Amino acid sequence: xxxxxxEPVDGAGAGTRDRVLDLAQRYGVYAALAVLIAVATAMNxxxxxxxxxxxxxxxxxxxxxxxxxxxxxxxxxxxxxSVGATIALAASIIPLYIGYGPAPAIVLALLLxxxxxxxxxxxxxxxxxxxxxxxxxxxxxxxxxxELLNGAAAKPVADTTILNLGEQNVAGVPLMAWIALAxxxxxxxxxxxxxxxxxxxxxxxxxxxxLLAGLPVRRVLVTVYVLSGVLSALAGVLIVGHGAEADPANxxxxxxxxxITAVVVGGTPLAGGRVRVLGTVAGAMFMQLASAVLIxxxxxxxxxxxxxxxxxxxxxxxxxxxxxx
Amino acid sequence: xxxxxxxxxxxxxxxxxxxxxxxLLETPRERWIRRAERRGPLxxxxxxxxxxxxxxxxxxxxxxxxxxxxxxAFVWLLALGMTFVITTGGIDLSVGSLYxxxxxxxxRGSAHGPWLAxxxxxxxxxxxxxxxxxxxxxGGMAPFIVTxxxxxxxxxxxxxxxxxxSTTYLVPAGSWFRHLGAGTWVPVGIVAVLFAAGWxxxxxxxxxxTLTAIGGNQDSAVLLGLPVxxxxxxxxLLSGTLAGAAGALGGARLGSGVTTIGVxxxxxxxxxxxxxxxxxxxxxxxxxxxxxGVLLLAVIHHLIDRYLxxxxxxxxDAVNGAFLAVVVLAQALLERSRRR
Numbered sequence: 246x247x248x249x250x251x252e253p254v255d256g257a258g259a260g261t262r263d264r265v266l267d268l269a270q271r272y273g274v275y276a277a278l279a280v281l282i283a284v285a286t287a288m289n290x291x292x293x294x295x296x297x298x299x300x301x302x303x304x305x306x307x308x309x310x311x312x313x314x315x316x317x318x319x320x321x322x323x324x325x326x327s328v329g330a331t332i333a334l335a336a337s338i339i340p341l342y343i344g345y346g347p348a349p350a351i352v353l354a355l356l357l358x359x360x361x362x363x364x365x366x367x368x369x370x371x372x373x374x375x376x377x378x379x380x381x382x383x384x385x386x387x388x389x390x391x392e393l394l395n396g397a398a399a400k401p402v403a404d405t406t407i408l409n410l411g412e413q414n415v416a417g418v419p420l421m422a423w424i425a426l427a428x429x430x431x432x433x434x435x436x437x438x439x440x441x442x443x444x445x446x447x448x449x450x451x452x453x454x455x456l457l458a459g460l461p462v463r464r465v466l467v468t469v470y471v472l473s474g475v476l477s478a479l480a481g482v483l484i485v486g487h488g489a490e491a492d493p494a495n496x497x498x499x500x501x502x503x504x505i506t507a508v509v510v511g512g513t514p515l516a517g518g519r520v521r522v523l524g525t526v527a528g529a530m531f532m533q534l535a536s537a538v539l540i541x542x543x544x545x546x547x548x549x550x551x552x553x554x555x556x557x558x559x560x561x562x563x564x565x566x567x568x569x570x
Numbered sequence: 571x572x573x574x575x576x577x578x579x580x581x582x583x584x585x586x587x588x589x590x591x592x593x594l595l596e597t598p599r600e601r602w603i604r605r606a607e608r609r610g611p612l613x614x615x616x617x618x619x620x621x622x623x624x625x626x627x628x629x630x631x632x633x634x635x636x637x638x639x640x641x642x643a644f645v646w647l648l649a650l651g652m653t654f655v656i657t658t659g660g661i662d663l664s665v666g667s668l669y670x671x672x673x674x675x676x677x678r679g680s681a682h683g684p685w686l687a688x689x690x691x692x693x694x695x696x697x698x699x700x701x702x703x704x705x706x707x708x709g710g711m712a713p714f715i716v717t718x719x720x721x722x723x724x725x726x727x728x729x730x731x732x733x734x735x736s737t738t739y740l741v742p743a744g745s746w747f748r749h750l751g752a753g754t755w756v757p758v759g760i761v762a763v764l765f766a767a768g769w770x771x772x773x774x775x776x777x778x779x780t781l782t783a784i785g786g787n788q789d790s791a792v793l794l795g796l797p798v799x800x801x802x803x804x805x806x807l808l809s810g811t812l813a814g815a816a817g818a819l820g821g822a823r824l825g826s827g828v829t830t831i832g833v834x835x836x837x838x839x840x841x842x843x844x845x846x847x848x849x850x851x852x853x854x855x856x857x858x859x860x861x862x863g864v865l866l867l868a869v870i871h872h873l874i875d876r877y878l879x880x881x882x883x884x885x886x887d888a889v890n891g892a893f894l895a896v897v898v899l900a901q902a903l904l905e906r907s908r909r910r
Contacts, residue, residue, distance in 0.1 A: 368895070372899050374902045375898075377850065378840075378844055378894070381840060381841070382841075382895035383891065383895070385837060385890050386887065388884075388887055388891075389884045389885065389888030389889070389890070391884075392883075392887070393885060509715060515715060516712075546734060547728070547730040547734060548726065550722045550723065553722050553726075554720070554722040555723075557718065557719040558715075558719045561711045561715045561716070562711060
């Protein structure tokens with residue numbers, strides 16, 4: 246891995262345990278994913294079938310998109326709780342504007358996602374509001390707004406372009422998954438190879454030092470939340486296409502939790518200053534496959550939730566700042 | 571920490587501190603800012619109530635007030651616990667799940683006697699909170715994530731207890747446990763006593779001062795020799811216990827354990843605390859402000875129900891979100907102009 250950031254040199258006191266934890270943080274998610282796939286295949290030979298993988302990719306693609314945006318936000322030591330509500334907002338826009346054709350409706354949904362991100366980002370960057378609160382207020386407000394726009398019940402969406410986005414396979418792989426893959430490539434390139442990516446990581450590592458070094462801190466922060474909003478809105482469009490309906494009351498619920506989990510399990514520290522893009526994708530896939538395997542073996546959802554909670558705790562324990570109390 | 575322009579970060583000698591805790595060296599402008607921060611929620615609450623009463627005098631009728639108070643009173647306990655947690659600079663996302671868990675445990679315990687109905691939810695939720703506190707204080711893990719896992723785990727435990735929600739536990743009809751949640755006066759009385767105790771704990775004890783110190787600057791608190799880790803464990807234990815108590819009393823009011831209840835309550839609690847003027851960065855918590863915060867949200871909810879009921883809860887959410895955004899922006903800007 247060509248890290249864009251020089252890894253912090255551990256103090257002389259860094260023991261074997263810390264080194265093991267470091268490795269676990271960086272590569273644990275891939276190992277866990279491999280073990281999970283191996284175990285699932287051993288227990289159920291249908292697990293490796295193309296049809297099963299297609300189902301899993303359809304399920305995971307929107308989460309991957311949202312988690313990519315979340316990884317960028319968490320890289321700047323922020324958090325974006327408004328992603329689920331942004332999905333709902335994008336979903337509510339589609340049936341309203343589909344009369345003008347699919348392209349304007351999709352563009353408008355993405356623009357609204359960007360606007361939502363810009364509002365949250367501006368609160369964080371210009372007013373100095375804590376990311377959790379700024380995006381919490383958006384999370385509550387935007388879902389209410391989406392439900393107001395949409396009316397009480399779910400609205401069916403029958404536009405072929407939107408349905409294709411959500412249901413089409415290209416070369417045997419869901420179109421959604423290709424979109425998520427393209428987004429992954431773009432985000433990975435941004436983080437590793439662009440000035441913006443380096444600035445983002447620097448700000449997450451030490452905001453004050455970044456300011457003193459003359460980095461455009463506010464602009465970068467707003468951009469990060471805008472990206473998160475756009476990616477969430479895109480996920481919202483895909484979810485509408487996959488379900489053939491817009492249901493802002495239920496679409497995107499708990500998505501912020503899934504996305505944060507994917508990012509944390511993927512080895513991105515919550516304290517910012519580092520973004521693991523591929524790890525985030527692996528984390529999202531791991532959580533999706535784990536819940537799918539448990540459901541396939543008729544494990545009740547309660548157990549699934551408890552397993553998820555334990556996994557989150559494990560991931561955070563491994564990635565916590567060591568040597569501090 | 572807020573982002574400031576490079577201009578203000580130029581390496582000039584720091585101005586002498588003019589923190590007016592004792593009214594010492596405080597300019598009149600700073601004093602007004604401080605008053606706005608401290609008394610703002612109360613002023614807004616009184617203004618909203620006065621406007622609503624003026625718009626429709628019948629609104630101030632006793633039945634409306636008792637509706638606002640009786641139905642929501644127990645949920646306010648989540649905000650009380652949250653105030654303590656946020657004062658230390660932490661956050662507790664698990665309270666909504668613990669509220670539901672407390673209700674189910676109370677209903678389940680009530681079959682074996684009213685005392686068990688009280689002890690069981692308190693014990694389980696206190697233990698849950700304590701484990702979260704241990705992970706935060708001694709594991710060095712982020713409160714946001716620990717309590718997020720707690721939210722999921724407690725919900726899972728709740729589902730397991732009720733066989734995925736298919737089993738409903740009822741409180742026996744003759745049990746005196748039901749009286750704890752009935753009517754308006756008993757719930758409001760219980761909640762008022764707990765809030766009063768919370769105020770004493772925050773304002774008049776060393777423990778409250780320790781919590782504030784941790785939120786202000788944890789490293790300094792450690793160097794001062796304050797029992798930081800212990801205080802943090804206790805604060806999550808307290809928050810969990812209050813959530814469990816709220817759930818148990820809610821179960822007594824409803825007469826059964828409802829598994830689907832409590833989703834998103836943690837967000838309402840955080841919103842109430844922030845609107846009340848407690849700083850999310852920690853270091854300043856106000857119980858009185860939280861009281862104003864929960865009452866404000868309840869009144870807004872009630873008014874929307876009354877005048878905009880055709881839009882339902884969506885309008886409440888939209889207004890609450892906008893309201894919270896305005897409040898945190900105002901807080902941030904006041905804070906900034908004070909520092910200038």
